Amino acid sequence: MKMDHQTVAEAIGEFVRKQILYERPEIVLDENVSLMDVGAIDSISIMRITGFIEERFQISIAADDLVWENFKTLASVADLVARRSVVGQ
Numbered sequence: 001m002k003m004d005h006q007t008v009a010e011a012i013g014e015f016v017r018k019q020i021l022y023e024r025p026e027i028v029l030d031e032n033v034s035l036m037d038v039g040a041i042d043s044i045s046i047m048r049i050t051g052f053i054e055e056r057f058q059i060s061i062a063a064d065d066l067v068w069e070n071f072k073t074l075a076s077v078a079d080l081v082a083r084r085s086v087v088g089q
Contacts, residue, residue, distance in 0.1 A: 006031075008057070009078040015052045016074070020045050031075040036068075046071050053077070059084040 003011075013029045020040050021027050027038050035041040049071065050061045061084060070080040 003057070005075075005078050005082065008081050009074040011056060012049065012053065012077050012081075013074045015049065015056075016040050016045075019048060019052075029074060031078070032073050035071060035073060041068075041071050049077065053081055057081050057085065 009031045013031075016035070017025075017027075017029060021029075021038070024039070027040075029035075029038070029040075046066060050066065053059065054061055059081065061080070065080060065084070070076055
């Protein structure tokens with residue numbers, strides 16, 4: 001499934017808002033907001049986001065990819081999806 005960067009970031013943002021930040025609707029996410037600063041990222045949420053992107057985008061995320069740098073912002077998660085999509089082709 002090939003999607004553009006913005007569409008991927010928006011889909012991940014929607015998941016984060018609905019599944020992780022559901023009790024904090026006042027938080028505004030865009031591609032460059034630090035997910036850690038808004039309380040959206042910890043080890044459990046990384047696993048939840050990973051499960052979502054593997055299912056939604058039909059890709060595999062390697063254990064080596066499960067580092068904070070890949071989950072800093074929606075843009076960095078979308079970059080990870082793009083990299084793994086290319087690897088899987």
